[in-house]
Amino acid sequence: MVAKILLRLVGPSLVFLMLVGCSSGGFSANGALESHPVQLDGEQVVLDQGEVDCGAHDDLWDITPLGDGRSVARLTKKGRDLQFSDDIQIGDPVIGAPYAQIHGTFPVRVMQVGSVRDEDPFTKLADVKVAVRIDHNCFQNNPPVLMGIRHGQFDPATNPVFRFKLDQEQWTVDQIVH
Numbered sequence: 001m002v003a004k005i006l007l008r009l010v011g012p013s014l015v016f017l018m019l020v021g022c023s024s025g026g027f028s029a030n031g032a033l034e035s036h037p038v039q040l041d042g043e044q045v046v047l048d049q050g051e052v053d054c055g056a057h058d059d060l061w062d063i064t065p066l067g068d069g070r071s072v073a074r075l076t077k078k079g080r081d082l083q084f085s086d087d088i089q090i091g092d093p094v095i096g097a098p099y100a101q102i103h104g105t106f107p108v109r110v111m112q113v114g115s116v117r118d119e120d121p122f123t124k125l126a127d128v129k130v131a132v133r134i135d136h137n138c139f140q141n142n143p144p145v146l147m148g149i150r151h152g153q154f155d156p157a158t159n160p161v162f163r164f165k166l167d168q169e170q171w172t173v174d175q176i177v178h
Contacts, residue, residue, distance in 0.1 A: 124163070
C-alpha cells in the first residue's frame with residue numbers, strides 16, 4: 001500500500017525528469033545558427049581565388065590592379081544584388097586572402113563550434129566558424145567563411161563571436177559581438 005502511494009507521488013516526477021534530460025531544449029549553437037537565416041551587417045567574408053575568378057567571369061565584379069600585388073574587384077549590380085556591400089579587396093598584406101563585405105540576411109552553415117560561455121541565464125556567447133551561403137553558382141562548392149575580430153581588426157584566423165538569447169524556450173541569434 002505504501003509502495004503504491006510512493007509510486008503515485010514519485011512516478012510522474014521521475015518520468016518528467018527523464019523527459020527533460022532527453023529533450024532537445026538545451027542550447028545548440030548549430031541549431032540556433034542553421035535554423036534561421038542570420039542578419040549580417042557590414043561583416044567580412046573570406047573568398048578563395050576560384051570564387052574571385054568565377055565572380056569576374058560571371059560579371060559580379062570587375063578586377064582592377066592597384067600595383068604591389070593588390071587589386072580591387074569593383075562590384076557590379078549583379079554583385080550588389082547578392083548582398084555584397086563593398087568592393088572585393090585582393091592582395092591585402094594584413095588579411096592575406098581576398099575578402100568582401102556583406103550586408104543582409106543569409107543562411108549559414110556551422111563548420112566548427114569553439115568555446116561557449118554564459119553571460120547570464122538567458123544569454124550565451126559562442127565563437128563559431130561559419131560559412132555564409134550565397135545563392136550563386138560561384139559560391140556553392142566552398143561558401144565564403146565569416147571573419148571574426150582580433151585586436152580590433154577582421155582576422156580570417158579568428159571565429160566570430162555570436163550572442164544568443166533565450167526567447168520563449170528557443171535560442172536565437174541576437175548579434176555578432178565585436
